[in-house]
Amino acid sequence: MSAFEFSHVPLDTQALQASLQDPASGGYASFEGWVRDLNEGRAVKHLEYEAYEALARKEGQRIVEEAITRFGVRGARCVHRIGDLGLGELAVWVGVAAPHRGEAFAACRHIIDEIKHRVPIWKKEHYTDGDSGWVNCERCAAPTVDGHHSGSEQGHHHDHQPAPLTAPVSPHDSPVPDYSRQIVLASVGVDGQKKIRAARVLVIGAGGLGVPVLSYLAGAGVGVLGVMDSDPLEASNLHRQTLYSLQDVGRPKALLAAERLRALNPDVDVRPYVQRADASTLPTLAAGFDVLVDCSDNFRTRFLVNDVTVTLNKTAVIASVYQYEGQIQVIQPGSACLRCVWPTATRDGLVGNCAEAGVLGPVPGVLGAMQALEVMKVLLGTRSPAENAVVLFDLQTLQTRRLKASRSADCPTHCSGNDLAEAKPTDRGILENGPLIDSLDRARALGLAIIDLRDEQEVTQEPLWVLHRHIPLVRLLDDSSVLDQSTGYLLVCTKGLRSSAAVSTLRERGHGNVYSLVGGIAGLKERSTPR
Amino acid sequence: MTAIHVQYYAILREQAGKSAERIDTSAATAAALYDELATRYAFTLGRSQLRVAVNDEFCEWTTLLSEGCQVVFIPPVAGG
Ligand SMILES: [Zn+2]
Numbered sequence: 001m002s003a004f005e006f007s008h009v010p011l012d013t014q015a016l017q018a019s020l021q022d023p024a025s026g027g028y029a030s031f032e033g034w035v036r037d038l039n040e041g042r043a044v045k046h047l048e049y050e051a052y053e054a055l056a057r058k059e060g061q062r063i064v065e066e067a068i069t070r071f072g073v074r075g076a077r078c079v080h081r082i083g084d085l086g087l088g089e090l091a092v093w094v095g096v097a098a099p100h101r102g103e104a105f106a107a108c109r110h111i112i113d114e115i116k117h118r119v120p121i122w123k124k125e126h127y128t129d130g131d132s133g134w135v136n137c138e139r140c141a142a143p144t145v146d147g148h149h150s151g152s153e154q155g156h157h158h159d160h161q162p163a164p165l166t167a168p169v170s171p172h173d174s175p176v177p178d179y180s181r182q183i184v185l186a187s188v189g190v191d192g193q194k195k196i197r198a199a200r201v202l203v204i205g206a207g208g209l210g211v212p213v214l215s216y217l218a219g220a221g222v223g224v225l226g227v228m229d230s231d232p233l234e235a236s237n238l239h240r241q242t243l244y245s246l247q248d249v250g251r252p253k254a255l256l257a258a259e260r261l262r263a264l265n266p267d268v269d270v271r272p273y274v275q276r277a278d279a280s281t282l283p284t285l286a287a288g289f290d291v292l293v294d295c296s297d298n299f300r301t302r303f304l305v306n307d308v309t310v311t312l313n314k315t316a317v318i319a320s321v322y323q324y325e326g327q328i329q330v331i332q333p334g335s336a337c338l339r340c341v342w343p344t345a346t347r348d349g350l351v352g353n354c355a356e357a358g359v360l361g362p363v364p365g366v367l368g369a370m371q372a373l374e375v376m377k378v379l380l381g382t383r384s385p386a387e388n389a390v391v392l393f394d395l396q397t398l399q400t401r402r403l404k405a406s407r408s409a410d411c412p413t414h415c416s417g418n419d420l421a422e423a424k425p426t427d428r429g430i431l432e433n434g435p436l437i438d439s440l441d442r443a444r445a446l447g448l449a450i451i452d453l454r455d456e457q458e459v460t461q462e463p464l465w466v467l468h469r470h471i472p473l474v475r476l477l478d479d480s481s482v483l484d485q486s487t488g489y490l491l492v493c494t495k496g497l498r499s500s501a502a503v504s505t506l507r508e509r510g511h512g513n514v515y516s517l518v519g520g521i522a523g524l525k526e527r528s529t530p531r
Numbered sequence: 532m533t534a535i536h537v538q539y540y541a542i543l544r545e546q547a548g549k550s551a552e553r554i555d556t557s558a559a560t561a562a563a564l565y566d567e568l569a570t571r572y573a574f575t576l577g578r579s580q581l582r583v584a585v586n587d588e589f590c591e592w593t594t595l596l597s598e599g600c601q602v603v604f605i606p607p608v609a610g611g
Binding site for chain 2: 208209294299326344359
C-alpha cells in the first residue's frame with residue numbers, strides 16, 4: 001500500500017480506515033470529497049477525472065509523507081478516483097491516524113488542501129444542459145467537491161492536549177512542473193503528455209536555433225533531451241542565444257544549457273555531450289534517440305544529421321537561417337530528405353553562415369521555436385506541412401512559402417543502400433572507443449556468430465560469403481530476444497554504420513557480447529584488394 | 532515573350548538587390564531563365580548549387596515556363 005494512490009473503482013472506506021488502525025493511535029480523522037450537483041451555477045450531471053498518473057502519484061506521495069513528518073502523525077493515506085463518477089460519489093478520501101485528534105485534523109486538512117493545489121488532476125464536467133468542459137482541479141474542484149469531516153476518537157486517556165504543530169509553510173515551497181496549459185489542448189491531453197514524456201530528442205547545436213528548441217522542449221516535459229555542442233560560449237553569441245549569461249563566456253555551451261534546462265524543468269533528463277557531431281560520434285549517439293533536431297550552423301553537420309536520420313530510420317527536424325530568412329524541413333522515414341532536395345553537396349563558405357553573413361537574434365529565435373513546434377507535432381502524431389517540403393520564411397516581409405519536394409530517385413543518401421552517403425574509409429571508425437572487430441577471421445577466432453543486418457535487396461546484390469544468419473536491422477532491434485545471452489555476435493552491414501548503431505543499442509539493452517564489423521563488407525573488400 | 536513572377540532567396544536576393552520581380556522573358560526553360568538572370572545580376576552561384584521551384588514545387592532545370600508562372604530560385608543556407 002502506498003501513501004497516495006489512484007483508483008479506477010469505487011473506494012472501500014472501511015478497508016481504507018482499517019489499513020490505518022494502529023494501537024498507538026488514539027485519534028482518526030478522515031475527509032471525503034463528493035461529487036456535487038452544482039459548479040459555478042451550472043448543474044452537473046456526472047464527471048470524469050483524469051490524471052497524468054506517474055507524475056501525480058509521485059507528488060501525492062510527497063504531500064502525504066510531508067504531512068506525516070510535519071505533524072508527527074502515525075499514519076496517513078489518500079486515494080483519488082479516476083474515471084467516470086456520478087452525483088454523490090466519493091471522489092477523494094484522506095485518512096489520518098495519530099496519537100491525538102489535533103494533529104489528526106491538522107494533517108488531514110493539510111493533505112487535502114495540498115492535493116487540490118499541487119497534484120495535476122483533470123476533471124471533465126458533464127452538465128445537465130448536455131454541455132461539458134474540462135476543468136483543472138487546482139482551481140475548480142474545491143467548490144464542487146465539498147468536504148465532509150468525520151472525526152472519531154477512540155482514545156479515552158489523551159483526548160485533551162493536542163500536540164503543538166510545527167510552523168506552517170507556504171504551499172508553494174516545492175513547486176512541481178505543471179503542464180496544464182498544454183494538456184488542456186485537445187491535441188495534447190493526458191495521452192499526448194505521456195507521449196511527450198516518453199520521447200527522447202537529441203538537439204545538435206545549442207546556438208541560435210538550439211536555444212529556443214531546447215527551452216521549449218524542456219518546458220514541455222520531453223523525457224530525455226540530449227544537447228550536443230562542442231563549442232564554448234562566446235560573447236558574440238548572446239544577442240541570439242538568450243539562455244546564457246555574459247559571465248558564462250568560455251564555458252562549454254552543452255554544459256551551460258544542461259544546467260539551465262534542469263533548473264527550468266527538473267522532470268527532464270538532460271544529457272549534455274560536449275562533442276563535435278561527426279561520422280564517428282553522431283551515429284552511435286543518435287541510435288539512442290527518437291527525434292534529431294538539427295540546429296547546427298554548417299552544411300557538413302547538417303548533411304551528416306540528414307544521412308544518419310535516413311540510415312537509422314529516425315525523424316529529424318532541420319532548419320537553417322540566412323539573415324532575415326529561414327528554411328525548415330521535417331524528415332520522416334520514407335519522406336524526402338535534405339539530399340533529395342539538395343543532391344549536390346554544398347560546401348561551407350559558399351553561402352554564408354551567421355558569423356559571415358550576420359543575423360538578427362530573433363530570426364533563429366523564430367525558426368528555433370518553429371522547430372520545437374514541429375518536434376511536438378511529431379511526438380503527438382500530427383502531420384507536418386514541412387514534411388515532403390521545404391518551408392521558407394522571409395521575416396523581412398513576413399512571407400511564407402511552402403515548396404513541395406518529393407523523394408528523389410537520384411538522392412545519394414536514399415540510393416546508397418541506406419548507408420552513410422559520404423562514408424569513406426576515414427569515417428570508418430564509428431566506434432573508435434567501442435567494440436570493433438576488423439576481420440571475419442578475428443571474429444571466428446573469438447567464436448562470434450555472424451549476423452548480416454542488411455536488407456533483402458542488398459543481400460541479393462552482394463551475398464556474404466561466410467556462414468551467418470540474416471536478420472535485417474529493424475527486425476533485430478524490434479526483437480532482440482533472438483540473441484542468445486551466452487553467445488557472442490558480430491553484426492555486419494555494408495559500411496559498418498548500421499552495425500555500430502545496433503551494437504550500441506543492444507549493449508544499452510544489456511547484450512554486452514555484441515560487436516560491429518568496422519567498415520562493413522565494403523571495408524573488407526577494400527582491405528583485401530591489392531594496391 | 533512570357534510574363535513570369537520570379538522570387539530570389541538568400542544570397543541571390545542580395546545580388547539581385549530585390550526579393551521578387553515580374554519579368555518578360557524569351558527563356559523557355561527554368562535553366563535558360565536563370566542563365567539570363569545570372570548575366571543580368573552577376574550571380575555567383577552556379578545552377579548546380581541551387582534549386583528552382585515552379586509554382587511552389589521543386590523541379591528540374593529543364594522545366595518549361597508558362598505565362599504567369601511563379602519561379603523561385605533558392606540555395607540551401609547554413610546559418611543556425
Ligand atoms: Zn533522400
